[in-house]
Amino acid sequence: MFSLKKSILVSNVLDPLTRDPIDLKMVYERLFKENRYESIETRLIKNQQLIKCFNKLRTARTSVTYYITGDLTRNNLSLSTVNCKNRIKAIDYCKESLKDAQKTNCNYMGIASGRIEENALLNLDLFVDSMNEIMHWIEKKGLGIKLAIEPLDQYAHKKNVVGSLDMTCRLINKLENLGWNENHYILTWDSAHVALNEDDFETSIKSLSKYIYKVHFANAVLDKSDDLYGDYHIDFKKGFMDLKCARRILQVCKKYINHPIEVSCEVREKNIDHCWGLEEELYEFLNEAMNI
Ligand SMILES: [Zn+2]
Numbered sequence: 001m002f003s004l005k006k007s008i009l010v011s012n013v014l015d016p017l018t019r020d021p022i023d024l025k026m027v028y029e030r031l032f033k034e035n036r037y038e039s040i041e042t043r044l045i046k047n048q049q050l051i052k053c054f055n056k057l058r059t060a061r062t063s064v065t066y067y068i069t070g071d072l073t074r075n076n077l078s079l080s081t082v083n084c085k086n087r088i089k090a091i092d093y094c095k096e097s098l099k100d101a102q103k104t105n106c107n108y109m110g111i112a113s114g115r116i117e118e119n120a121l122l123n124l125d126l127f128v129d130s131m132n133e134i135m136h137w138i139e140k141k142g143l144g145i146k147l148a149i150e151p152l153d154q155y156a157h158k159k160n161v162v163g164s165l166d167m168t169c170r171l172i173n174k175l176e177n178l179g180w181n182e183n184h185y186i187l188t189w190d191s192a193h194v195a196l197n198e199d200d201f202e203t204s205i206k207s208l209s210k211y212i213y214k215v216h217f218a219n220a221v222l223d224k225s226d227d228l229y230g231d232y233h234i235d236f237k238k239g240f241m242d243l244k245c246a247r248r249i250l251q252v253c254k255k256y257i258n259h260p261i262e263v264s265c266e267v268r269e270k271n272i273d274h275c276w277g278l279e280e281e282l283y284e285f286l287n288e289a290m291n292i
Helices: 021-034 048-057 069-074 084-102 120-141 165-177 191-196 201-208 243-256 272-289
Strands: 003-009 039-043 063-067 108-111 146-149 185-190 212-218 260-266
Touching: 003 063, 003 272, 021 048, 039 260, 069 084, 069 108, 084 108, 084 120, 120 146, 120 165, 165 201, 185 191, 185 201, 191 201, 191 212, 201 243, 212 243, 212 272, 243 272, 260 272
Parallel strands: 003 039, 003 260, 039 063, 063 108, 108 146, 146 185, 185 212, 212 260
Antiparallel strands: none
């Protein structure tokens, strides 16, 4: 049955507080004490002390998602590159991250496909190969973690293989042919990426409904002549995202989706003193947006 779960993107909203393990410990203590969210999305927790602390705090109702998209990019690794050595390294990096993720019983591991090289369809096939190998490995190890694929923008900024609605549908078809479905991986539907790809929201949600388990309200400036054009995780002042837009997205989700979805706001805070201020604002935004 369709339902909405509030989620927080810790690594964006509280970003300045995620650098120091002591700050991060306080972040998790506060989040679990206030108990406002049923889902936490963040970077992979690797610090031993933090793992212990997180496991102590965590409640059964909280779903946990780690994104390693940024880590892969920073390490110059791609799951879809024609450079065979690099792709194998990327797969190994994912496996190591999954082992770490299991220490805090994470539910989803978020990845992206990597940048388009010369031939996007070849890159797509290689990404399917990578996912296939990783998901087989997850099954073999009995980790019970699902991959969360976030289609990024294909043309505007990060130029990822997956991608537009067309490329995302191709990915799903290829994976279905290999026997993989929503029991093994899900999609994170991000409004900024969909808008930058110039895909229609309703068509996108309708086509991907079986796989959308996460929604990010993310904003972007869509005017190509503007310096801010692209995927910059900006606040909701300039750009297309507002309460009306967020509500419309959830109404469309309600129309086509038959399972619970986790919903969060993707805004990157830079000022360490305003992190909790932003969290409050976005919590209110989520509350109002969910009132559909
Ligand atoms: Zn996102």
